[in-house]
Structures are given as C-alpha cells and as structure tokens.
Amino acid sequence: MLHEYSINLNTDDFIIRFSLHLSQLLNTQKKSNRNPLLKNIKDSYPLVFEVSVYIADIIHKHYPALLLDEHEISYIALHVGMSIDKDSHEKCTAILIIPQYYNLKDYIINRLYQNFYNSLLIIDACNDESEIDYSQPFEIILSTQSLTVSSEAESIQITPFINDQDLKNIQQTIEMVNMKKKIKSNEPLFRLFNPACFEIFHNPDADKNQIIKILGHKLIDAHYVPASFIEDVIIRETLSSTAYSSLAVPHTLNTSGIKTCIGVGIFPNNYQWDHNSINIVLLLVIQEKDKELFKMLFQTLIRIFTSKEWLEAYRKISSYDDYMRFVKNLMIFK
Numbered sequence: 001m002l003h004e005y006s007i008n009l010n011t012d013d014f015i016i017r018f019s020l021h022l023s024q025l026l027n028t029q030k031k032s033n034r035n036p037l038l039k040n041i042k043d044s045y046p047l048v049f050e051v052s053v054y055i056a057d058i059i060h061k062h063y064p065a066l067l068l069d070e071h072e073i074s075y076i077a078l079h080v081g082m083s084i085d086k087d088s089h090e091k092c093t094a095i096l097i098i099p100q101y102y103n104l105k106d107y108i109i110n111r112l113y114q115n116f117y118n119s120l121l122i123i124d125a126c127n128d129e130s131e132i133d134y135s136q137p138f139e140i141i142l143s144t145q146s147l148t149v150s151s152e153a154e155s156i157q158i159t160p161f162i163n164d165q166d167l168k169n170i171q172q173t174i175e176m177v178n179m180k181k182k183i184k185s186n187e188p189l190f191r192l193f194n195p196a197c198f199e200i201f202h203n204p205d206a207d208k209n210q211i212i213k214i215l216g217h218k219l220i221d222a223h224y225v226p227a228s229f230i231e232d233v234i235i236r237e238t239l240s241s242t243a244y245s246s247l248a249v250p251h252t253l254n255t256s257g258i259k260t261c262i263g264v265g266i267f268p269n270n271y272q273w274d275h276n277s278i279n280i281v282l283l284l285v286i287q288e289k290d291k292e293l294f295k296m297l298f299q300t301l302i303r304i305f306t307s308k309e310w311l312e313a314y315r316k317i318s319s320y321d322d323y324m325r326f327v328k329n330l331m332i333f334k
Contacts, residue, residue: 144157
C-alpha cells in the first residue's frame with residue numbers, strides 16, 4: 001500500500017483491527033448494512049476512500065464470492081482513516097543548536113513541542129554547528145547563537161528562554177517552509193495538462209462512460225495512454241463512483257499510462273455523475289515511474305476543484321488558457 005499510494009498501513013494496529021473486520025466478512029459472506037456516513041466519508045476523505053476501493057478490489061480478487069459495495073468500502077475506509085490520521089500531520093524537520101553549558105536543552109525542546117507539536121519535529125540537538133549531521137535532511141535550524149556556516153535550511157536565532165517573539169519567528173518560518181514545499185510539490189502539476197486533452201461540455205447528451213470515452217480518445221490520440229486505457233477506467237468506475245463532491249476523478253487501478261497526464265472536461269451547466277452533480281471531470285493518468293505522485297496529485301486536485309474559488313469561477317471559463325490561468329493562480333495559495 002505504501003508503494004501504490006505513499007501510505008503505510010503495515011502497522012500492528014491496522015493489521016489487527018482490519019483482520020478482525022475481514023474475518024467477520026468472510027464468516028458471514030453477507031453484504032454489510034447501509035452506512036449512513038457513506039457520502040460524508042467519501043466527500044470528506046476522498047484519498048482514504050480511494051485507498052479503500054483499492055483494498056476492496058484486492059479482497060474481491062482473493063475471494064470472488066465476496067462482493068463489496070460502496071457501503072462496505074466506507075466501513076473499510078473507517079479502518080484506513082484511523083490509521084492514516086495517526087500520522088497525517090506532515091511536520092517541518094529541525095535541528096536545535098544550544099551550548100551544553102546552558103543546561104536548557106530539555107526546557108527548550110519542551111517549549112517547542114508545547115507550541116508546535118503538530119508542525120515541528122526536532123530530529124537532533126547539537127552543542128554547536130560543527131556537530132550538525134548534514135547527511136540527514138532537515139529544513140530549519142534553531143540556534144541560541146549566531147551561525148557562521150551557510151545552509152540551505154532556514155536559520156532562526158532564538159533566545160534561551162523562548163520568548164513570544166521567538167515563537168512568532170518560528171511560526172512564520174514554518175509557514176514559509178510549508179509554502180515553499182507546496183509550490184515545489186505543485187510544480188509537476190503544471191506539466192500534466194495539454195490543450196489537446198481539454199474539453200468544455202455544454203449540455204452533453206452522454207452518460208458518464210461516454211464522457212470517459214471522449215476524453216480517453218483524446219489521451220489515446222495524444223499518445224498518453226494505450227488503447228486498453230478506456231476499458232480499464234470503466235472497470236474501476238464499476239467498483240465505486242469516482243465522483244467526490246462536485247468533481248469526478250476517473251482513473252485505472254493500475255499505472256497503465258505511457259506518460260503521466262490529466263484529461264480535463266468542464267461542465268458550465270453541471271453534469272449528473274451518478275449521485276453527484278459535478279462541474280469538472282479530471283481523467284487521471286499515472287505512468288509507472290510516477291506512481292509516488294498519485295497521492296499528491298489526487299489530494300491537490302480535490303483541494304483545488306472543491307474550493308470556493310473554483311465554484312465561483314468555473315462557469316466563466318471558456319478556454320484552455322482561462323483554465324490554466326485559474327489553476328496557476330490558485331495552486332500557490334491552496
């Protein structure tokens with residue numbers, strides 16, 4: 001699971017809980033009860049639901065008689081979500097430099113964790129900068145003394161007792177580091193759109209499979225995917241609808257793309273995709289070598305195209321240039 005979605009479910013806690021759940025399913029061989037939280041889980045935690053669809057497909061391949069509908073997938077998502085949530089906060093990594101004679105190392109570390117528990121991870125504490133291990137990656141240096149050696153990491157000089165100004169400076173630096181990471185992580189997205197794989201659908205008289213075929217053929221003609229791609233996408237769609245809130249992100253269960261890309265279809269007047277009224281469909285293609293991008297791409301697309309800014313803008317988009325201008329402007333800030 002870590003390889004497919006950059007998520008680690010190989011923990012004792014998840015394995016024990018999910019083994020009990022799977023054992024119960026196999027013993028009863030019955031469909032699960034309806035889950036009243038299905039829509040909420042799917043719309044609020046799309047990546048968790050997507051991982052759960054992948055797990056459900058693996059289970060079905062091993063136990064063909066066990067058919068898992070969206071309600072059962074949503075129960076799987078509860079187990080997946082609990083495991084992911086425990087390690088969901090991506091923290092900035094930092095080195096602390098404080099001379100031993102201060103005898104304040106424990107105090108400073110405790111103060112930092114009290115204020116930045118969810119955003120800062122101290123990976124090492126040194127007496128002076130000569131002890132810094134540059135072989136381990138880190139993003140921030142916190143030091144009670146001025147530094148003489150330049151580093152790619154952000155450096156902050158703090159007082160031994162961590163006053164309010166120190167806390168403010170640290171918070172601003174964390175936000176700056178996160179912004180740089182966000183911009184860097186979004187850079188691959190700019191390369192994945194192509195005007196040849198873009199369509200604005202005005203009142204389309206077509207079902208969702210036909211929409212997939214229209215965009216899929218554009219991707220085939222542009223040599224992004226093999227001819228089998230469309231069928232693989234439709235197979236994935238039969239497992240569970242890929243509509244999340246007001247967008248759909250159809251894709252395959254495998255990395256069958258010749259080149260990673262995203263086909264785009266916009267619906268100015270909205271479109272009924274199963275139970276969801278959507279305004280955009282993003283046909284996601286992942287090449288094998290870019291497998292690790294799936295999690296970032298999926299979450300970024302969901303974030304952008306369920307945003308208030310997109311909901312206010314999509315009816316005004318009349319061209320590929322309009323679309324790209326919107327995406328580039330918003331991706332820096334979302």
